[in-house]
Amino acid sequence: MYLTLAQFFCVCPMKILVPIPASTAESPAWRERVAVFLLVFVPYACVYEYFIRQGTPDCAVYTNLPFEETWPVWEWTQIVYDLAYPFALLVPFVLKTKHSLRRLFFDSTFGTALVGFLYLMFPFAVHQRDFDPQTWAGELLLLERSMDGETCALPSFHVIWAFLSAQYFSISFPKWRWIWYALAVLISLSCLSTGNHSIPDVLAGAGAFVLIRCRQKLARIC
Numbered sequence: 001m002y003l004t005l006a007q008f009f010c011v012c013p014m015k016i017l018v019p020i021p022a023s024t025a026e027s028p029a030w031r032e033r034v035a036v037f038l039l040v041f042v043p044y045a046c047v048y049e050y051f052i053r054q055g056t057p058d059c060a061v062y063t064n065l066p067f068e069e070t071w072p073v074w075e076w077t078q079i080v081y082d083l084a085y086p087f088a089l090l091v092p093f094v095l096k097t098k099h100s101l102r103r104l105f106f107d108s109t110f111g112t113a114l115v116g117f118l119y120l121m122f123p124f125a126v127h128q129r130d131f132d133p134q135t136w137a138g139e140l141l142l143l144e145r146s147m148d149g150e151t152c153a154l155p156s157f158h159v160i161w162a163f164l165s166a167q168y169f170s171i172s173f174p175k176w177r178w179i180w181y182a183l184a185v186l187i188s189l190s191c192l193s194t195g196n197h198s199i200p201d202v203l204a205g206a207g208a209f210v211l212i213r214c215r216q217k218l219a220r221i222c
Contacts, residue, residue: 003132004084013151017111019037020035020039020102020105021098021099021101021102021105021116021222022098022102023098023099023102024097024098024099024172025097025098025099025218026097026098027096027097027098028095028097028098028101032098032101033092033093033101033182034092036092036101036104036105037089037092037093039105040104040105040108040109041089043066043109043112043188044108044112044157045072046095047116047119048111048157049052049151051116051119051120051152051179052151052152053147054151055151056125056149056150057123057125057151059123059160060124060125060150060151061122061123061125062124062125062126062127063124063125063126063153063154063198063200063201064095064126064198065151065198065199065200066141068111068129068192068198068199069127069129071127071129071192071195072131073131073138073141073194073195074136074193075131075133075135075137075138075190075194075196076135076188076214077137077139077193078137078140078144078190078194079137079195080142080186080187080189080190081141081158081186081190082140082157082163082188083183083186083189084145084162084165084187085159087162087165087166087169087183087187088161088162088164088165090165091104091164091165091168091169093103094168094169094172094173095171095172096166096171096172099216100171100172102170103208104164104168107164107201107212107213108164108185110212110215111160111164111208111209111212114208114211114212115155115160115208117153118155118208119151119152122154123151124151124153124154124201125150125151125153125200126150126153126154126196126197126201127150128145128150128195128196129195130195131195136188141194141196145155148196152198152200153198153201154198154200154204155201155204155205155207156188156197156201156202156203156204157205157207158187158188158191158196158197158203158205159184159187159188159191159197159205159206159208161211162183162184162187162188163181163184163188163205163206164209165180165184166180166181166183166184166210167180167213188202188206191202191205198219
């Protein structure tokens with residue numbers, strides 16, 4: 001006896017196939033946190049790495065403004081730049097409710113789809129400023145550049161993740177809200193001080209974050 005499609009989903013409900021937490025005030029189980037962690041960061045990594053591996057297209061439009069080429073590279077700010085990674089990766093594990101964890105999934109999924117579409121349609125790239133490393137932070141910066149690329153520039157995913165992380169850390173720890181957003185601002189500025197991004201990249205990343213955060217309100221208006 002064969003099951004129809006509707007019967008299949010009655011037997012195997014979507015919450016089992018895709019373990020997205022319910023929108024409740026309950027504390028998430030660890031398996032839900034791990035599931036959302038994977039559902040958030042694996043698709044993001046796949047999209048990002050796909051475009052990086054494609055290399056810089058011949059028709060690429062570089063986003064650097066003319067006066068940025070004269071800016072120095074502040075090697076020590078690589079430390080601030082790298083804070084974006086633990087900041088983002090810890091988010092699923094600090095959220096206190098299933099509702100927040102569920103929101104994180106939908107925000108990140110929308111953000112990954114939005115930025116992936118922009119990378120596909122608009123071949124922007126950034127010329128990362130050259131420098132001769134003088135410190136271990138500078139050596140680390142060059143090492144990370146060797147594993148990255150000049151595509152996936154605009155909007156900056158680094159900025160998007162910094163502000164998304166600040167938003168969700170603020171939900172769990174509202175008393176330190178100013179610290180989380182200050183950190184997001186510093187991470188965004190480090191995109192410029194390390195020479196990894198241009199001003200348009202950073203501004204577009206901030207704009208993408210606003211669009212992710214306000215997408216439901218914009219949908220109702222439209």
